[in-house]
Amino acid sequence: MHLPPHLWPATTTHGPDGLTIGGVRLSDLAEEFGTPAFVLDEDDFRARCRAWREAFAGHDVFYAAKAFLCHQVAQWLHEEGLGIDVCSAGELRTARRAGVPGASLVLHGNNKSPAELAEAVDHGVALVVVDSHDEITRLSDIATRRGGRQQVLVRVTPGVEAHTHAHITTGTDDQKFGFSLSTGSAHRAISRIVDAPGLELVGLHSHLGSQILRPDVFVTAADRLVSLMADTVRTHGVLLRRLDLGGGLGIAYLPEDEAPDVRGLAPLIIERVHKACADGGIPMPRLAVEPGRAIAGPTTVTLYTVGTIKRQRGLRTWVSVDGGLSDNLRPALYDASYTASLAARTAARETEETVTVCGRHCESGDIVVDAARLPADLTIGDLIAVPASGAYHRSMANNYNAQPRPPVVAVRDGAARLVVRRETLDDVLRLDVP
Ligand SMILES: Cc1ncc(COP(=O)(O)O)c(C=O)c1O
Numbered sequence: 001m002h003l004p005p006h007l008w009p010a011t012t013t014h015g016p017d018g019l020t021i022g023g024v025r026l027s028d029l030a031e032e033f034g035t036p037a038f039v040l041d042e043d044d045f046r047a048r049c050r051a052w053r054e055a056f057a058g059h060d061v062f063y064a065a066k067a068f069l070c071h072q073v074a075q076w077l078h079e080e081g082l083g084i085d086v087c088s089a090g091e092l093r094t095a096r097r098a099g100v101p102g103a104s105l106v107l108h109g110n111n112k113s114p115a116e117l118a119e120a121v122d123h124g125v126a127l128v129v130v131d132s133h134d135e136i137t138r139l140s141d142i143a144t145r146r147g148g149r150q151q152v153l154v155r156v157t158p159g160v161e162a163h164t165h166a167h168i169t170t171g172t173d174d175q176k177f178g179f180s181l182s183t184g185s186a187h188r189a190i191s192r193i194v195d196a197p198g199l200e201l202v203g204l205h206s207h208l209g210s211q212i213l214r215p216d217v218f219v220t221a222a223d224r225l226v227s228l229m230a231d232t233v234r235t236h237g238v239l240l241r242r243l244d245l246g247g248g249l250g251i252a253y254l255p256e257d258e259a260p261d262v263r264g265l266a267p268l269i270i271e272r273v274h275k276a277c278a279d280g281g282i283p284m285p286r287l288a289v290e291p292g293r294a295i296a297g298p299t300t301v302t303l304y305t306v307g308t309i310k311r312q313r314g315l316r317t318w319v320s321v322d323g324g325l326s327d328n329l330r331p332a333l334y335d336a337s338y339t340a341s342l343a344a345r346t347a348a349r350e351t352e353e354t355v356t357v358c359g360r361h362c363e364s365g366d367i368v369v370d371a372a373r374l375p376a377d378l379t380i381g382d383l384i385a386v387p388a389s390g391a392y393h394r395s396m397a398n399n400y401n402a403q404p405r406p407p408v409v410a411v412r413d414g415a416a417r418l419v420v421r422r423e424t425l426d427d428v429l430r431l432d433v434p
């Protein structure tokens with residue numbers, strides 16, 4: 001069995017006992033925690049945090065909570081010196097309850113409620129990324145009523161195509177997010193914020209999209225934003241000290257995928273911003289980045305049990321597992337492709353066949369892996385692992401068909417512990433009002 005190392009968590013090994021992650025056999029995890037389950041390699045997660053911190057030393061890394069956040073992961077992030085980008089009261093509270101100080105948080109959202117903004121201000125959130133004209137008034141009023149000024153960034157859509165799926169493209173002109181550069185909206189927002197009594201404009205922000213595989217798009221955005229920073233000094237006499245280039249770096253999902261590494265990307269961005277600032281006659285700002293997928297994605301596999309196998313003469317073989325679009329919406333939403341491997345049985349036949357792994361939900365689009373190479377003697381009860389499922393899987397999990405959401409089990413040094421427990425049917429039915 002070949003496990004491409006760029007797809008699997010760093011500590012994955014394959015031996016006579018099947019697959020092991022963090023020194024724990026996946027078959028043992030299935031027995032103890034059941035399936036479906038997310039298995040998270042803590043060492044890999046922490047190593048990725050450190051790689052980002054080191055690559056952007058002297059700048060800020062705010063991990064994007066939306067990719068996946070829970071109490072213990074928020075603590076790991078804080079211990080590794082990363083801040084967190086939150087985009088709702090729920091994410092904000094998860095981070096705060098885990099002991100992450102407000103000063104390590106950035107708040108995002110195109111429709112932050114007055115209550116969320118007030119909560120953020122009360123928790124001393126370092127930066128609010130202002131996303132709309134309505135929010136300028138709303139946040140300024142809230143901060144003024146509390147007798148202070150909130151430090152903010154302006155979210156700019158710089159008109160840069162990220163070459164990713166349309167549903168996760170955010171940096172082109174016509175977006176619900178932010179203020180467009182080409183229409184003059186970003187310039188107007190800057191003027192209004194500079195005049196707003198409750199706001200202190202400290203920098204600019206852009207986020208081009210997600211699952212981006214081309215480093216050049218970040219460089220193009222950086223150039224445009226630095227030029228807007230220079231304009232802001234000329235027009236308003238305001239020197240912006242911060243530049244947040246968002247998240248979006250992609251990862252490999254299939255063996256043939258090649259994703260840029262942060263160790264190559266960071267110097268490219270930092271050097272380009274240096275040069276653009278020198279050309280524009282402004283000092284180098286403190287940079288920030290907001291990786292979500294590039295940290296969480298490769299650290300986790302989803303473990304499923306095979307429930308039914310439908311072999312059709314002349315047509316494909318359907319292998320159905322005990323999860324599906326309730327734990328992975330990405331194939332249905334973005335046509336995302338994955339691979340799978342047998343996780344436990346070792347006496348599998350060497351010959352493989354191509355099958356479609358599907359979920360158990362009442363949707364024909366409920367595909368887990370469209371074309372998986374699995375042993376030809378796959379049987380009911382076999383365990384299957386799907387790599388690269390740490391970002392936007394558990395965080396977008398849902399209760400379709402009243403399916404309880406899977407747990408997240410962290411593994412490290414031969415030990416496993418729950419970081420998110422499995423939902424029970426009682427949890428799922430709890431909100432029903434009889
Ligand atoms: C503002 C913002 N920052 C960061 C991210 C994280 O993106 P990714 O997980 O692709 O790195 C997102 C999501 O795309 C986002 O909307």
Ligand SMILES: N[C@@H](CCCC[NH3+])C(=O)O
Nearest residue numbers: 066168210211330391392
């Ligand atoms: N949910 C998306 C990423 C969206 C990022 C949100 N800004 C995905 O799975 O690819």
